[in-house]
């Protein structure tokens with residue numbers, strides 16, 4: 401699901417950059433861009449050098465910043481970084497006007513790119529104290545500041561991770577603090593190894609993305625310190641890489657006696673979360689977060705037991721039958737999960753094979769009959785009789801009523817929530833929502849491989865999540881739309897096809 405539509409309204413990357421234009425503007429970038437036969441400019445997002453060049457080219461073209469992104473270090477993606485900075489700008493606008501000038505921020509863990517202070521000073525004129533624990537990152541960050549003649553705006557300091565924020569800040573006052581903490585717990589190898597293979601490679605050393613206790617424990621220290629800095633710093637903020645971290649961090653802030661607000665940073669296919677807290681009277685409630693619409697609930701269908709008399713009514717059998725049908729439609733199937741009780745896939749199609757297939761079968765049948773007629777010359781049949789034969793598939797995404805009128809079998813399947821208890825449009829308790837799936841994918845590729853924030857609009861026809869799941873008495877097949885040019889109707893058509901084929905063929909598998 402492309403989340404660009406939910407980007408911050410002032411984010412310049414709400415409209416993804418045109419690679420062709422960028423290639424014309426930046427010679428360096430040109431060598432990484434490949435043209436497809438259809439004339440589309442593409443980039444190999446698995447090539448770290450190419451991704452780094454994309455970021456540095458955009459920084460140069462759009463912010464006049466010369467940034468060298470060293471190999472192997474985290475490559476910042478700009479849509480997300482801007483979403484965070486623009487949210488801080490919104491928060492600052494809630495402060496009394498005297499605080500709108502001479503804005504000064506602390507960036508905790510600035511990285512080799514020093515990305516937040518560079519953009520923050522260049523775009524908004526803010527000053528920064530940037531901290532970094534890693535010696536190499538610190539040197540790189542300092543060099544970025546020098547290369548851009550921003551020493552009057554940004555001071556980078558090397559910290560050892562033991563000294564308190566109080567010591568670092570001393571007696572200075574700041575408008576805000578910001579932080580993109582390492583997301584993973586150092587020892588959580590399992591979490592990292594469970595990641596699907598990365599779509600994009602955004603580099604990153606272990607210490608840049610992992611920290612003892614994970615991001616909540618990292619932020620916990622900042623929250624504890626903030627109690628002592630309440631008179632010197634107006635707004636404390638942090639970004640979070642996992643949705644599950646938001647609640648515990650919010651609770652920590654509230655327990656410290658602060659007022660809290662949260663937001664979502666949406667870009668490409670990734671999401672991050674922002675938490676801000678303050679000990680002042682700031683009308684946080686006025687900072688309207690760009691909230692995503694609730695994801696569409698899955699369409700579920702209870703596979704009728706009656707059809708599985710010969711073969712055991714098991715997830716394994718229904719799963720195999722479903723995969724066979726999708727294979728026959730030449731759809732791309734990416735397995736996400738497979739257990740005895742549930743399986744899950746991301747299914748994708750670039751063309752509509754489910755309608756064509758049926759037509760082709762009918763065409764073949766017609767041709768066969770035509771040949772027989774030709775041979776026997778006993779019966780004269782008007783070709784029109786056959787042409788009038790139509791197959792009607794009417795799917796209403798709104799009502800979730802799916803009708804299939806199959807003239808071959810005369811089988812009419814019409815089901816709606818009112819008509820059939822089997823075909824339900826409801827959030828199925830044990831099933832994951834797209835939201836959760838998104839965070840899974842985020843977990844999957846965001847530590848080392850930030851993911852595809854700059855991805856262009858989808859070109860495939862349909863992409864959806866499909867799961868086969870055991871409930872107490874039944875096995876439920878459910879589909880959740882992700883994206884695609886064919887809209888939700890395309891997915892509904894596939895479901896109708898699956899229903900029909902499964903109930904027809906399940907015993908033959």
Ligand SMILES: C[S@@+](CC[C@H](N)C(=O)[O-])C[C@H]1O[C@@H](n2cnc3c(N)ncnc32)[C@H](O)[C@@H]1O
Nearest residue numbers: 476509510511531532533534561580581582608
């Ligand atoms: C996820 S990276 C973020 C880098 C950069 N801010 C960005 O958004 O691209 C986290 C950074 O924090 C640094 N770091 C980790 N612990 C730190 C600490 N206690 N104080 C300062 N920096 C720290 C890491 O070395 C790393 O560069």
